[in-house]
Amino acid sequence: MTVERPDHSQVMLSAIQPTNRITLGNYLGAIRNWVKLQAQYQCYFFAVDLHAITVRQDPKQLLEDTYTAIATYLASGINPDECVLFVQSHVAAHSQLAWVLNCFSYMGELNRMTQYKDKSSKSGKNIPVGLFTYPALMAADILLYDTNLVPVGADQKQHIELTRDIALRMNSVYGDDTFVTPEPFIAPSGARVMDLQNPTKKMSKSAENEKGSLFLMDSPKQMQKKIKSSVTDSGSEVTYDDNKPGVKNLIDLQVALTGRTASEVVADYQGKMYGHLKADTADIIVSELEPLQKKVLQYLDDRGELQRILTKGAGAAAEKAAETLKRVYDRIGFVGL
Numbered sequence: 001m002t003v004e005r006p007d008h009s010q011v012m013l014s015a016i017q018p019t020n021r022i023t024l025g026n027y028l029g030a031i032r033n034w035v036k037l038q039a040q041y042q043c044y045f046f047a048v049d050l051h052a053i054t055v056r057q058d059p060k061q062l063l064e065d066t067y068t069a070i071a072t073y074l075a076s077g078i079n080p081d082e083c084v085l086f087v088q089s090h091v092a093a094h095s096q097l098a099w100v101l102n103c104f105s106y107m108g109e110l111n112r113m114t115q116y117k118d119k120s121s122k123s124g125k126n127i128p129v130g131l132f133t134y135p136a137l138m139a140a141d142i143l144l145y146d147t148n149l150v151p152v153g154a155d156q157k158q159h160i161e162l163t164r165d166i167a168l169r170m171n172s173v174y175g176d177d178t179f180v181t182p183e184p185f186i187a188p189s190g191a192r193v194m195d196l197q198n199p200t201k202k203m204s205k206s207a208e209n210e211k212g213s214l215f216l217m218d219s220p221k222q223m224q225k226k227i228k229s230s231v232t233d234s235g236s237e238v239t240y241d242d243n244k245p246g247v248k249n250l251i252d253l254q255v256a257l258t259g260r261t262a263s264e265v266v267a268d269y270q271g272k273m274y275g276h277l278k279a280d281t282a283d284i285i286v287s288e289l290e291p292l293q294k295k296v297l298q299y300l301d302d303r304g305e306l307q308r309i310l311t312k313g314a315g316a317a318a319e320k321a322a323e324t325l326k327r328v329y330d331r332i333g334f335v336g337l
């Protein structure tokens with residue numbers, strides 16, 4: 001099965017874990033950039049449900065969150081006729097290549113991953129092995145599609161670098177054309193949206209304090225409330241300064257959503273208070289997200305259409321992934337059929 005798409009030779013790929021609710025950080029750091037870039041590349045976008053189970057998930061919630069992730073991609077403007085849009089667990093080659101890459105990854109390098117350190121510190125004594133080997137599965141996701149470019153938020157750069165290291169390691173053993181080595185694409189704005197309650201930490205779907213994360217499907221009232229109660233500092237002057245991470249985050253949000261520069265935004269608040277900055281930032285966010293929410297709900301109402309899109313995407317993804325997996329298996333010396 002093939003999906004119609006423009007004949008571009010460069011491949012772009014990205015994904016989000018359908019864990020909990022998608023945040024404004026995921027939207028600005030990832031999805032919105034996918035939409036901007038989709039016309040220039042041959043694109044693969046998916047929901048990584050295999051990654052999601054590295055922490056315990058409620059089955060019903062995981063199912064709903066996976067549909068919602070796909071509906072959000074579509075509502076944001078991902079075109080399923082031009083891109084391959086799918087769910088990770090529908091393509092078995094992801095797990096199969098991940099095993100191979102596990103055998104070429106080193107404990108020391110996986111141990112250094114910031115995300116592993118963060119998430120394992122919250123897991124108590126029983127840290128799932130999947131949390132540790134997560135980057136090998138992510139490397140499989142990327143390498144299966146001969147990916148050139150991976151648009152991600154700044155937090156994922158380390159995982160892309162590791163993917164490159166593993167690919168180069170295998171290329172040196174099995175030949176330079178075994179894997180294409182991918183590059184990260186970090187957008188100039190929105191790359192690191194910070195937690196509203198702890199602005200030195202990035203905003204996350206799974207943040208302990210929900211008030212720190214703005215979820216895409218929050219009601220306008222909830223969004224206004226979260227921005228209004230966001231942590232700033234004891235000063236009062238609006239300046240763009242690393243020592244004022246809360247204020248800087250609000251300015252960055254305006255920059256990402258309006259396309260204006262930080263100094264243009266700051267100029268609006270000469271002689272004004274943080275309260276003005278908060279109120280305007282909330283309005284800008286609500287006017288971006290309200291129409292998006294309506295579209296997400298429309299897609300979620302038509303499960304038949306979602307299922308049709310996913311079946312088509314899974315077919316196209318599996319076809320490409322099987323080619324890469326065969327190439328790797330052949331080079332390793334596995335007997336073919």
Ligand code: AQP
Pocket residue numbers: 015016017018019020023025026027028029030151152153154155156190191192193194202203204205206207
């Ligand atoms: N705060 C952020 N600012 C900008 N970009 C962000 N991304 C995540 N948080 C921010 C980007 O969104 C994509 C989603 O990645 P993911 O779901 O695979 O995992 P993640 O990075 O672990 O995202 P979260 O929101 O922190 O999820 P949980 O809490 O489930 O772990 C990536 O491109 C990421 O860079």
